[in-house]
Amino acid sequence: MSTPFRDPTPPAIDHILCPVDFSEASQHAIDHALAVARWSGAAVSALHVCHPMFVPVTSGVGTGDDSSDAETSRLRAAAASLIEIAGARGLQVDIAVESGDPARQILEHADRHATNLIVMGTHGATGFGRLLLGSVAEKVLRKAR
Numbered sequence: 001m002s003t004p005f006r007d008p009t010p011p012a013i014d015h016i017l018c019p020v021d022f023s024e025a026s027q028h029a030i031d032h033a034l035a036v037a038r039w040s041g042a043a044v045s046a047l048h049v050c051h052p053m054f055v056p057v058t059s060g061v062g063t064g065d066d067s068s069d070a071e072t073s074r075l076r077a078a079a080a081s082l083i084e085i086a087g088a089r090g091l092q093v094d095i096a097v098e099s100g101d102p103a104r105q106i107l108e109h110a111d112r113h114a115t116n117l118i119v120m121g122t123h124g125a126t127g128f129g130r131l132l133l134g135s136v137a138e139k140v141l142r143k144a145r
Helices: 023-039 064-085 102-112 127-133 136-143
Strands: 015-019 042-051 094-098
Touching: 015 023, 023 042, 023 064, 023 102, 042 064, 042 102, 064 127, 064 136, 094 102
Parallel strands: 015 042, 042 094
Antiparallel strands: none
8 A cells, every 4th residue: 555645744734823912932933933934935924913992982982092002002012023124134024913802813824815824923921920811822823823
């Protein structure tokens, strides 16, 4: 019985998604994502996901207020700064800021943009803290294609 021929070359890496939360772990992930991008010629997306905050209806704050636009701009600039510090010169990099459940948004962003590599850091929480909060990296790892 013969085994089917398998091409030993790995699939090309065209698009890398690097979720960032401005922690030291995500800075290391950016460094690795950009290193892979330099090697492969891939585009990189840096994604920051904000947890939506509950705002009471009586507060008078709408969903499209100027403060949320300013905050999105500030977060986009902060993510761009992390990428710049990591030395992304000459690489195709885009920055996205989205709102929602981080693991879900990361997975949806990856699907929408035909991402074939996700590079992300983890804080290494263990024990009760991990049980209580869960790990975004673990959720993404379990569900990513």
